[in-house]
Amino acid sequence: MYKKSRLRRLGTTSPLSPSQHFHSDDMRKAPPHTSVTSGRDGGSAGVGLSDKQYSAGRRKMLDLINRLHKTGVQKEIDLPVIAVIGSQSAGKSSLIESISGITLPRASGTCTRCPTECTLSFSAEPWRCVVSLRFTTNENGETIPVRNDPFGPPIFDKPDVEERLRRAQRAILNPSIHARDFLEGVDEDPVTRERTFSxxxxxxxxxxxxxxxLSFCDLPGLIATEGTGAMKGDIQLVKSLVASYIEKPSCIILLTVACETDFENQGAHQLAxxxxPDGKRTIGVLTKPDRIPLGEEERWLRFIKNxxxxxENGWFGVKQPDSRALAAGITWSEARELEREFFSSTSPWAGVDLQIQHHFGTANLTDRCSSILSGLIAKRLPEIQSELQDMLQKTxxxxxxxxxxxxxxxxxxxxNLLTQFSGSLAEYLEGTPEPDGLLQSIRPIKEVFRQDxxxxxxxxxxxxRLPLPNEPQDNRRFIAPEFLSHETVFVPSDDANAVYIDDVMERANQSITRQLPGYFPFVVVEQYIQDVIGTWEGPTRTLFDAVQHILIQKIKQFIEIHFEQYPLLQQRVAAIVTSYILECSDQTKSHLDWLLALEKRPRTLNEHYYRDYRDKFLAHYKGAARNMATRPCVSQIVQGFAGLGIYGINPVDLPKVLPTDPFEPAIDVMASVRAYFQVAYKRFTDNIPNAIDHDLILGLKRDHALEKALRKGLGIGGTDADVQCGEYIREPPNVLLKREELQKKRERLVSARKELMDLWL
Known part of the structure; x- marks a missing residue:
């Protein structure tokens, strides 16, 4: 124990008069504290939350939170914790040493440049300290899954902690250099740091x-300006780092304010x-009370008086050893005695009421912290249990x-995947009931083809071509045949493609060779038919291209769903299937060309339908040529036949009994061509889609040809098939990473839940 004179020499700035002293008996005795870690001489203990007067229940809860922190569940659950914040040089590190006994690096220019999280736990085993590095970002500042890397073997000698911490911080601030270099290398700072803060x-x-x-965290001190060697953005980085801790509702904010600096210039209070805002979870701590400028003592005392x-939890004042005392090797016990001596004998602190004196000293501060932390733990435990269960279920x-x-x-x-794929694809190609299925998507373009x-x-x-004098305009409009009323009839929007009777007659006359009078060669009909058939290639190509496009897109979507788990296999299968579809496309297009060639020669075995259509078109054209569109005249003629005892005459039959028209050969050609079109277009609009369906769509499942192509293309039958297939089904890095993250998260949550369940047993 230091003598009174030595205590004053080490811990006070000037001797005090007797009137300035309060007897120690007037102060509330601090509760006895068991040792947390040694002071600098290794023989005294720090003040922790190990007060033997704590109830068993409180001790049990503190131990539980400590174990919960060990599970890492604080990533998901807001666990009660104490965070020490303040501006740079506000005395945070000294405060932590006084509370926990941990000796922090004190080399010249050294400051806290990264969070230092400390987990203290009671154990019957000998004292030990394990240092690890926790990385949440890589060397580029990008977020990564949390990684905890041990930093050296366990420490069993307390004085060795300071050097290990110094080396650990260097490793954190230089992430591109292997941590082992800082652990085993020379104990000195590199010429330049990659990071000023982390x-x-x-x-x-x-x-x-x-x-x-106990769990607490010493955070980097808030900085106001970026000094020499600082990096752009350091101010905001430190501020954001501190905010990420204290924004959590279960974080107790231990706010340190140095009395040697104007309160308004210390930004930590504004952030807290x-x-x-209501000050419900903030504990104010005034440090360096021995450095208050003369005459400003009462101003700082107003904080202690709240x-x-x-x-809500008030302000506390602490006095830590200065650099001279530390250099002299002051022990923790001596430092606490100096602290008590200072507040009991120095004005204005010594003259306050007894109740206010309870806000002086590390022991009182620690007691208050433990009480608040314990109360928060008791309040949070039921909430934590509920949050754990909900989060575990979501995980x-x-x-x-x-x-x-x-x-x-x-x-x-x-x-197995290929076999399942082939079977599912066969069902899909046959047709599925989904509104956006393959066949459902193709059906509209088949109808467009038919209309084209x-x-x-x-x-x-x-x-x-030229109208007769005084001929009504209505006589020249396109008249849809009545007998086609039950069928789809294309009505031209204008006369651009109209073929007039005199044009047909002219072509017929030009084609006569050795025919007898009144006869015209079949080539006239054939030419008109070929002119029409020649226009069918365009709609046919359009239909094929559209079906091919839809097929490829739909099959790719089908492949994506079926091989969703294996992107590499999915890509390879898609490439092989697309290539196979293109091969089938060449065969299909050849078949379509063959069908188009067949249509160029007029032929049909549906003679009945052809003759029926020809007779009806013949009557239609003759009727139109005779301008028999008015129903009154038609009715009179039909009634006239009835008066002669001839019944069953329809308007469409009247042209057959009318006198011969000089343009009758042209009308005959027109009726023949138009009748053949009705037969041919129906046949063609069935055959082309059927051919595409047979060769291109259903061809994908025929004789397992596609499955064989897939096996060949994937190299399954090769000597390195196992290796190749291993690559195909290798889990994507993002999925693997996600699975590992969720599994680790589940492990943390399960471990935390078990700790909670054990508490209630």
Whole structure:
């Protein structure tokens, strides 16, 4: 124990008069504390939350939260924790040393440049400290899955912690260099640092028989300006880092404010007030009270009295050893005695009420922290249990939604996948009931094709190109045949493609060779038919291209769904299937060309339908040529036949009994061509889609040809089939990473749930 004179020499700036002293008996005695870690001489303990007067229930809860932190579940659940914040040089590190006994690096220019998370836990085993590096970002600053890397073997000698921490922080600030280089290399800072600050953290796990159960984090001090050697954005980086901790509702904010600097110039308070506006979870700590400028003591005392910037948990004052005392090797116990001496003998602190004196000293601060932390834990435990259960259920659901892991039998897996794919594809090609299925998507373009072919019907007009004098305009309009009322009839929108009776007659006369008078060669009919058939190639190509496009797109979608779990296999199968479709396309197009060639020669065995259509068109054209469109005249003629005892005469039959028309040969040609079109277009609009369906669509499943092509293309029958298939079904990195993250998350949640369940047992 230091003598009174030595204590004053080490811890006070000037001797105090007797009137300035308060007897220690007037102060509330701090509760006895068991040792957390040694001071610099290795023989004294720090103040932790190991007060033997704590109830068993409180001790049990503190131990539970400590174990929950060990599971890593704080990534998902807001666990109670103490975060120490303040501006640079606000005395945070000294405060942590006084609370926990941990000796932090104190080399010249050294400051906290990354979070230092400390987990203290009671253990019957000898004292030990494990240091690890926790990375949440890579060297490029990109977010990565949390990685905890051990940094050296366990430490069993307390004085060795300081150097290990110093080396660990260097490793955090230089992420591109292997951490082992800093662990085993020379204990000195590199010429330049890759980072001035980092969100990655140094993690300490300390256990021993004299160690309390507590979790806290020392965060980098807030900076106001970017000084020499700083990097652009450091101010915001540190601010965001601190905010990421204190924004959580279960974070107790231990706000350190140095009395040697104007309160308004210390930004930590503004940040704490931003995330805790009511001051319900902030504990204010005034440090360096021995450096208050002369005459400003009362101003700082107003904080201790909770009159300035009031907080629900109040403000506390602490006094830590200065650099001279540290250099002299002051122990923790001596430092605490100096602290008590300072507040009991220095004005204005010594003159306050007894109740206010309870806000002086590390022991009182620690007692208050433990009380608040314990109360928060008691409040949060039921909520944590509910949150854990909900999050565990969501995690299980997310895992179930992932594809199943790849099989260890890669070759067999690929074989099974191809067999299942071929069977499912065969059903899909036959047709499925989905509104957007393959056949449903093709049906509309088949109807467009039919309409396009129907639109090529010859537009014969049974009257001359030039109108007769005083001829009504209605006589020259296109008249749809009544007998086609039950069929689809293309009605031209204009006369651009009209073929007039005199044009037909002219072509017929030009074709006469050795025929007898009144006869015309068949070539006239054949030429008109070939003119029409010649226009069918365009709609046919359009139909084929559209079907091919839809088929490829739909099959690709089908492949994506079937091989969704294996992107590499999916891509390879899609390429092989597309290539196979293109091969089938060449064969299909050849078949379509053959069908087009067949149509160029007029022929049909449907003579009945042809003759029926020819007779009806003949009557239609003759009637139109005679201008017999008015129903009154037609009715009179029909009634006249009835008066002669001739019944069953229809208007369409009247042209047959009318006198011969000089343009009758042309009308005969028109009727023949138009009748053949009706027969041929129906046949053609059936044959072309059927051929495409047979050769291109159903051809994909015929004789297992596609499955054989897939096996060949995938190299399944090769000597390295196992290796090749292993590559095909290798899980995508993003899925593998997601699975590992969810599994680790589930493990953390399950472990945390078990800890909670054990608490209630």
């Amino acid at each position: 969100t990655n953290c140094v993690s300490l796990s300390i256990s021993g028989p004299d160690v309390a159960d 007030r931003e995330y805790d 009159e300035s910037e009031p907080l 299980e659901n997310n895992l179930r939604q992932l594809p199943k892991p790849p099989s260890s039998d890669a070759l067999g897996e690929v074989f 072919i129907l639109a090529t019907a010859p537009d014969f007009r049974p009257y001359g």
